[in-house]
Amino acid sequence: MSILEMKVPSPGESITEVEIATWLVKDGDYVEKDQPIAEVDSDKATLELPAEESGIITLKAEEGDVVQVGQVVCLIDMSAAKPEGSAAPVAEAPKAEAPKVEEKKEEPNKEAPVAATYASNTPSPAAKKILDEKGMEPAQVQGTGRDGRITKDDAVKAVPAMGSASSTNGSRAQTTTKLSVL
Incomplete structure (x- = not known):
């Protein structure tokens, strides 16, 4: 059983830490070599972190965590076999979107x-x-x-x-979202 420790590469000179912006894969997914697995934010740019080898991934950091350059963020089990049927869902997705576009083109003709x-x-x-x-x-x-x-x-x-100025249907609730370090 061979396990590869994926460490955060140095994104540039004088940068010592990065933030895990998003994981592009889930814990336990099979990843291919050079497949983007995460997006990391540094002080200067957002970078993709590619998988160094193919295998089953185990995440060691959460989204939003600030990690040091060189720290282990995930493990890849290279001895794991590729699961069957992993490419089928990707091929079906574009087919589902095509009919929606055609329906939208027909609507303006009905409204004339x-x-x-x-x-x-x-x-x-x-x-x-x-x-x-x-x-x-x-x-x-x-x-x-x-x-x-x-x-x-x-x-x-x-x-x-729309005719009345005293419409009270809207809500002015406040939401707080965390901004990236970039």
């Missing part, structure tokens, strides 16, 4: 209103965006613009929450 004249009940680009965000159809709004065109003002007045 049937009008008696060229401009009647046709929303301006700004009005169309407002109506789309609120889930309203152009047929629900009476246009006051030239030749019956729906203006931005018509769309704002048609949406009840």
